[in-house]
Amino acid sequence: xxxxxxxxxxxxxxxxxxxxxxxxxxxxxxxxxxxxxxxxxxxxxxxxxxxxxxxxxxxxxxxxxxxxxxxxxxxxxxxxxxxxxxxxxxxxxxxxxxxxxxxxxxxxxxxx
Amino acid sequence: xxxxxxxxxxxxxxxxxxxxxxxxxxxxxxxxxxxxxxxxxxxxxxxxxxxxxxxxxxxxxxxxxxxxxxxxxxxxxxxxxxxxxxxxxxxxxxxxxxxxxxxxxxxxxxxxxxxxxx
Numbered sequence: 101x102x103x104x105x106x107x108x109x110x111x112x113x114x115x116x117x118x119x120x121x122x123x124x125x126x127x128x129x130x131x132x133x134x135x136x137x138x139x140x141x142x143x144x145x146x147x148x149x150x151x152x153x154x155x156x157x158x159x160x161x162x163x164x165x166x167x168x169x170x171x172x173x174x175x176x177x178x179x180x181x182x183x184x185x186x187x188x189x190x191x192x193x194x195x196x197x198x199x200x201x202x203x204x205x206x207x208x209x210x211x212x
Numbered sequence: 213x214x215x216x217x218x219x220x221x222x223x224x225x226x227x228x229x230x231x232x233x234x235x236x237x238x239x240x241x242x243x244x245x246x247x248x249x250x251x252x253x254x255x256x257x258x259x260x261x262x263x264x265x266x267x268x269x270x271x272x273x274x275x276x277x278x279x280x281x282x283x284x285x286x287x288x289x290x291x292x293x294x295x296x297x298x299x300x301x302x303x304x305x306x307x308x309x310x311x312x313x314x315x316x317x318x319x320x321x322x323x324x325x326x327x328x329x330x
Contacts (some may be wrong), residue, residue: 134318142217143305143321145257189255191319199246200319204255 101162102128104203106190112209118176120205126171128201132168133173138187138205147188148175164167180210214240218310218322225296226330231243232292233325235306241286242308246319247279250303262289303327 105124113119120196123133132199136144150157150166150173163176177184187207191200215238220295225231235245243264248256268281277279279298280292289308293300302324307319 136321141303141324141326143216143307143324146318146320149318199258199261202256 102126102200102201104128104192105189106188106203106206108204108206108211110207112211113180114140115180115182115210115212117180119184121175121176121188121190121207121208121212122131123173124171125192125203127170128192129194132192133193134191134193134200135162135164135173135175136189136191136202138189139147140187144189177208180208181212182212184208185210214308214310214320216306216320216322218306218325220325221323222326222328224328224330227297228295230292230294231296231327232290233304233306233327235291235308235322237287237308237320239302240310242289242310243286244309244310245283245289246307247281247289247291248305248307250305250324256305259291261269264289293327296327298329301327301329 103126134149135147138144148164150164152168161178165174187205189205190203193200217236219234245262247259249259250256258271259274262281262283264283267296270276276293283289303324305324307321310318
């Protein structure tokens, strides 16, 4: 069965460092992958989308990589700030009209 | 960017009553909306897919008679929890799909509704 794994343990890093979150999947061939941010008691907020034929995508301090051979995506936040503290969800989709499948999310804590 | 609103943000009700939650896409038309349920420190669990003008598609294990979904317009979907019980207490989140020009399914989420059934 399809499986999307994100590290369930919280990631604690120091302000200014680069945070790296991992999303691994099995039994799935996604056409694209997305990352969302979710704050406590709030709905997820869309951050980035990367397609299967793209290796890397950047947006300001965010960088996403997508390795379809390893079946893995890495999400980086450079120069992290305490305001980046949140839960980050990865989601996979196959093609237009198909649903997204979400991972369990990883909580990031950036300490000042 | 695409904005999705939900109302109410919080609701407390007595066991046995029904609760309606509204989901609106404010600046785009959404032929498809999704309803999720989220337990504390858990990921989103898809409950159903709401299609404008047709019946909703429910995920396995979700009772369609208990969770009534109506998607009467391109900007509004409603979820009604009928005869609510304490075990229905949860965080309910809707999303609206924006396929855009590229066809990739990007979902824009509402802020969520915290339901507490006493």
